[in-house]
Each structure stands twice: as C-alpha cells, then as structure tokens.
Amino acid sequence: MSRVRVLVGTHKGAFALESDGKREKWDIAGPHFPGWEVYHMKGSPADPNRLYASQTSGWFGQLIQRSSDGGKTWEPMGNKFAYDGTPGTHKWYDGTPHPWEFKRVWHLEPSLADPDTVYAGVEDAALFRTTDGGQNWQELPGLRNHGSGSCWQPGAGGLGLHTILLDPTNPKRIYIAISAAGAFRTDDGGTSWKPINRGLYSQYIPDPDAEVGHCVHRIAMHRSRPNVLFMQKHWDVLRTDDSGDSWRNVNGNLPGEQVAYPQKDGTTKKFDLKGFGFVIDVHAHEPETIYVVPIKSDSQHFPPEGKLRVYRSRTGGNEWEPLAKGLPQSDCYVNVLRDAMAIDSLDKCGVYFGTTGGQVYASRDAGDSWAAIAQHLPAVLSVEVQTLS
Amino acid sequence: MIRVWLPAHLRTLARVGSEVTVEVDGRATLRSVLDALEARYPVLRGTLRDHITLERRPYVRFFACEQDLSLDSPDTPLADAVAKGAEPLLIIGAIAGG
Numbered sequence: 001m002s003r004v005r006v007l008v009g010t011h012k013g014a015f016a017l018e019s020d021g022k023r024e025k026w027d028i029a030g031p032h033f034p035g036w037e038v039y040h041m042k043g044s045p046a047d048p049n050r051l052y053a054s055q056t057s058g059w060f061g062q063l064i065q066r067s068s069d070g071g072k073t074w075e076p077m078g079n080k081f082a083y084d085g086t087p088g089t090h091k092w093y094d095g096t097p098h099p100w101e102f103k104r105v106w107h108l109e110p111s112l113a114d115p116d117t118v119y120a121g122v123e124d125a126a127l128f129r130t131t132d133g134g135q136n137w138q139e140l141p142g143l144r145n146h147g148s149g150s151c152w153q154p155g156a157g158g159l160g161l162h163t164i165l166l167d168p169t170n171p172k173r174i175y176i177a178i179s180a181a182g183a184f185r186t187d188d189g190g191t192s193w194k195p196i197n198r199g200l201y202s203q204y205i206p207d208p209d210a211e212v213g214h215c216v217h218r219i220a221m222h223r224s225r226p227n228v229l230f231m232q233k234h235w236d237v238l239r240t241d242d243s244g245d246s247w248r249n250v251n252g253n254l255p256g257e258q259v260a261y262p263q264k265d266g267t268t269k270k271f272d273l274k275g276f277g278f279v280i281d282v283h284a285h286e287p288e289t290i291y292v293v294p295i296k297s298d299s300q301h302f303p304p305e306g307k308l309r310v311y312r313s314r315t316g317g318n319e320w321e322p323l324a325k326g327l328p329q330s331d332c333y334v335n336v337l338r339d340a341m342a343i344d345s346l347d348k349c350g351v352y353f354g355t356t357g358g359q360v361y362a363s364r365d366a367g368d369s370w371a372a373i374a375q376h377l378p379a380v381l382s383v384e385v386q387t388l389s
Numbered sequence: 390m391i392r393v394w395l396p397a398h399l400r401t402l403a404r405v406g407s408e409v410t411v412e413v414d415g416r417a418t419l420r421s422v423l424d425a426l427e428a429r430y431p432v433l434r435g436t437l438r439d440h441i442t443l444e445r446r447p448y449v450r451f452f453a454c455e456q457d458l459s460l461d462s463p464d465t466p467l468a469d470a471v472a473k474g475a476e477p478l479l480i481i482g483a484i485a486g487g
Binding site: 035036057058060061062076079080082203 | 396435
C-alpha cells in the first residue's frame, strides 16, 4: 500500500508526518534540529529515502542536513556558499548599491534523476548546485551575471531565490524566481539565463512593466506540461503557455480590494487588485486545476474576513471556487508562506499546506474537504510531500 | 590544553558536551584556538566565523576571565589562565530577540 510523508519546515525545527495511503491517521516525528529555522526540506525523486534540509540560524548561520534513511537520521553536509568571483553589488531597499552577502538557503530542489545533485536557491539571490550529495556547493554564476543582477532589489522578506522548477522533459531547462527581481529561465543547464517577465504588471514599482523588478512569490508547473507555468505574484495570479515568454493575468473572481499607489507624475491612482497571496500549486492529475490561498493584502498578510479558504480553479485560472469545508471560517489570522503547499500523487490527490499559526491542513479529496493533521507546530515555513510505494 | 565552552546548539551539532579541549601550537589567540576547534570539529566551520572572511558572526561573542573579547583583534594573545587551561574560553550566542 502507498504511504505518504509530509516534510514540514518550521521556525523552530523540522517535522515529518507519515500516514498510509488512506491519509486518515498521521504520525508526527520531530522536532529535528530543534530551535533552528528550517526554511525547506525536500526528498529526492530518484531516491525517496534521500532527504535534504536547509537549517539556518541568525546566530550560527547556514547548515545543510542530509538523510539517507527517510529522515530517521541526519548528517550535516557542506555549508560553504561562496559566490563566484567578485560578487559586486545589487540594489538595497533605498536604491543604493549593496554588497552581495550570503544569508541563507531558501529552497532545495533535488535533481529528478540523481540523488547527489541538488540545486539551492539562496539569499542574497543566487543559484548553487551540488553534485556530491551536499558536500560542496558551486554557484551557477550566469544567473547573477546575466546583466540585470546589479538592479535587483530585495522584497520585504529579503532578496531570496525561492522557486526552482526543473523541466522533466528537458534537463537543460530550469525556471527560477526571485523576490523581488522576477522569473528567469535557462535553456542550457544554467550557463546562461534570461528574464521571463513579459506581461507582468506591477503598479507598485517605478516602471510597472519593467523587464525585472517584479515581486514574484511562487511559480508552479505540472510535470506533464512544462511549458505551462502558473505564477502567484505579489498582487496577481498569472499563467504562461509559452515557457514564460509571455504571461497573462488569470485573477478572475479571486477576492481583492482597492489599493492606491503613487504614480510617476506625482499623483496617486487607485487600482482594483485581486489575488494577493504566496502559494500556488497544481493538481497531480489535472494540469488545468490549480490552487492558491488568497491573503488580504501586502500589509495585512492574513485571510480576508478571518476565513481561511483555498481557492481552486479547474480551468487554469479566471474561474475560482472557494474551498472552506474543514477550514476555520472565523477569527483566523494566519498566513500561508510561499513554500508551504504541496500535493501528493495518489488518486484522489492530497493537498497539504502549513500556516504561520503552526497548523498543517490536508485534503484527501483534491481540496473538497480539509482536516488539520498537525495543529500546534511552530510557524510553518515550508511543506513538501512524498508519495511512497 | 585549552578549554572551550560551546553554546547548546553547537554542542548538539558537534555531538559533544558543554566543554571541549583543543591544543594549539605557539601563543594561544582567538584565531589559533578557533582554527584548532574547527580542525577538530569541521562541522563548526561557518557557524562561528564567516567561511571566507573568517570574521566573527555578529551574534557570536567570546568571553574569558570575565572579559568580553569579542571586539578584540583575533591575534591578541589570550590570558595565561586560558592558555594554561585554568579558565575556559566561553563562546556565547548573544541574547537577542526578546
């Protein structure tokens, strides 16, 4: 019988939740690395017992942990993330040049084929790779050096490279996203990169349709259709059908509000904005079914009306339905962070997300109904799921 | 023999008790003690000092003989009491965060 393992990174350690394929009863193991922030934890698709975790601390810096037995035991690996060459500067919040400084690993993306190869998205934004199971990490410098790197500015949470999508049909193609620079693509295995932000419009930056500078929160892909991507941007949900060459807004009927932004001419203009949020993910078996969790605004960061609702579109965007059965529908003021949603591959697929209030919610029926499978964890930073046979 | 006291998180990481001992060649300084500590426990590399610049991480502090050594040059000789093992070098995670 199939089993499911949910890997949860939190503000104060890591947890692994396991169940059989019924997904009714869950065993919680942890905390691993208690007291440390675990930004992300993910298993290798090529060897599900091989797990990697990003363990970080404001005091003691970055560690990378590796497990070869499905999370029972862990071993610290290499933690030296040195930028290639002279790092130079990016823009600081006030627009002044700021030296590139490594702070932490936001996201670990194991290779689809090799358990020893892992990509790491870091703050300040850069992409690193190990090919020896995490002992040594080398930057893929073509991303930072492709031309716009000196213009990148951090989002409120830092200049983090948070999304790494590997094309299952083309090992040379990788998509990444950075807050607040935007999305980028390589077609040659990471040597050269280009911005893929055409069609993005951000009212809150000086040039609303600039090539870079957009606050992309998350991108998701269905493995059967790697040229179609779905994006949760700061205030919008978008999709591309041409590998990021052009994007279009699919907010549709998502909840929103009117927000005023200053314009170039000194005036203030009000915009009807919908769909602020962080997470986005795709159904395991239906490539046009996508999930988001709308959050009230960029300043409030909690669900509209105190009601925690996942929104599902079965039409690849534009038409959205709220999913609330089993989720708190009053006085709920948690957030769902960008790496905190995952989907298993059982039939019906399971959908999982974690909150800053320490709950992990799961749906066994593709979102129709929900139940908390952990309720009192530290603030959840990331959620990944492994479907095990 | 120089005694070094580690903060709790780094004891767990290095799988040691609260105090470890290291040997240094020549005059004991913060730099030579940290070099010896990292050589004996490589997992601590990068947790106390930056990998590349070898500068102290901002929230790591060094104390000995009731003195804060954190802002001293890493090449300042340590007190004889530390060099002879009578007093430990204390490595502390700064109290921060409320």
